Amino acid sequence: MRAGFPRRGVAAAVAALLCVPLVASAAQAHTPPEPAAGAGRHFAVTWAASADRQGAGPAERSYRLVVRTSVGGAALRIRLTNAFGDHPVTFASAYAGLQRQGAELIRGSNRRLTFGGQPSVTVPAGETVLSDPLPGKVAAQSDLVVSLYVTGAQGPTSGHGMAMQTSYAAAGDHAAEEAATSWTDPMTSWYWLDAVSVQTSTAISSVAVLGDSITDGWASSTDRNRRWPDYLSRRLQAATDSPVKGVANAGISGNKVLADGAGEAALRRFDRDVLAQPGVGTVFVFEGINDLKAHTGVTVDDLTTGYRQLADRAHAAGTCVVGATVMAYKGWYEYDVAGETVRQGVNDWIRHSGVFDAVVDFDTITRSPYDRQALLPVFDGGDHLHPNDKGMQAMADAVALAALRCHR
Structure with a gap:
């Protein structure tokens, strides 16, 4: 367990992430709607890392990206960026879970993210995309892990070069796995993911x-x-x-x-x-x-x-x-x-x-x-x-x- 993440906070966050089945409408497009006016809730960014043009990345690769939330809330969603790409890139699968240690996740915390109700999304060059909100809650100061399986990547990638945080990569699709076994390639950059927000x-x-x-x-x-x-x-x-x-x-x-x-x-x-x-x-x-x-x-x-x-x-x-x-x-x-x-x-x-x-x-x-x-x-x-x-x-x-x- 990482320092600064109390045991009760882990248990509560895992329970909250699991408390509601994932439901998303196929009509939601790529930008999920904000709460209705007067509902007293809105989305607020809880983590971000500004992207820049990075070197060409290998295709058919998974990325396990470790980030720290600031504000806690419900309906977590991620923003994926291809802002500096020259070609479309496909995110064939995406998951969000909680870190136990290294590339290992807390058992039962890893949950699939969707995009317009679909498990994958293709992002054109120069654009970004938001995931559908993930039902459940995530605590403030959580070690959140976003796992992506990226296919068809060509040319420059979009990402944040100096993360000051160890994340992980692996060949093939391992995004759904909670064990660290396949994640043998540590890295100190964040790729594709540039923001996480929650509803509060x-x-x-x-x-x-x-x-x-x-x-x-x-x-x-x-x-x-x-x-x-x-x-x-x-x-x-x-x-x-x-x-x-x-x-x-x-x-x-x-x-x-x-x-x-x-x-x-x-x-x-x-x-x-x-x-x-x-x-x-x-x-x-x-x-x-x-x-x-x-x-x-x-x-x-x-x-x-x-x-x-x-x-x-x-x-x-x-x-x-x-x-x-x-x-x-x-x-x-x-x-x-x-x-x-x-x-x-x-x-x-x-x-x-x-x-x-x-x-x-x-x-x-x-x-x-x-x-x-x-x-x-x-x-x-x-x-x-x-x-x-x-x-x-x-x-x-x-x-x-x-x-x-x-x-x-």
Whole structure:
């Protein structure tokens, strides 16, 4: 049993997943309907990992993807993506269960997912698909396992390269199996799956964190869920007075606000990775270091114009927007005075422009008091840019939970 998943929580989650037979209407198409207006419930994203273009993957392969839920709820559904594919891809079978250890599932927890009432679905190039809701409940902070059997894959795949989580692959169709026997190929990326949502009260919402490698968890401990959004998720679950319970991690290592590269630019992927996620009431913007440290001539005006566009689009969608200052990076191999000058100017704008509904000053929290251009050594993951587990927790602890709410 994995740490952080109490025995009673496992038993309750398994019982809930098994409590209702799977029923789906063949007329449901690929996007299941939201609850009726006034029903007091809606879907909220409980996990996400923004996709990018990955290398060609072998056909006729199964993927066992391990993810951690944030908010709990009923009617679990997954989103599968072929956003970066050049050809259609078929998901011949898909299952959702609970992890016991490694690739092994808790007995009796693995249940088939359907798509428009069918056990398989073909997703055209450039598109995504939602599964039908799975009857039953899943608990918050669950180690959820989505198993997919993928056929006909050609060319580039869509997925999340740096998962900081061990998942598994196998040749052939083993998605329905709960044993770990066939799953002999560990991997540290998530393929095809980019979001999971659950149905919960309309009083509950999620926060989507738009970020880069720091949000993605680089330098945090693999398989321990110690990215700073994970620490934030645990704080939100423990807070009895916070209606924000879901956390969607929309970080991509190397991502920039303004330019494509490691993933599409934040400005380009914002709708798919953030605004399209259900139940998002707050957008948390924490990007910019890759724009300013790459010696590309990006100015304060360039970057702050990008932030303003993100904030305007989020506000137009009816969500709150929180901005975070860009952290120190002296000692990183791309550090120079010109980039540092831009960082200071950008942070001054974030703190004082009033564009964001709230500001979290990650820079002040994590920098050294002896050198304000460098990370505090106890938070430094070793490369002078990415915080370690302690730094990640300090970042999450610096977020005033009330800052994740506004009156929009």
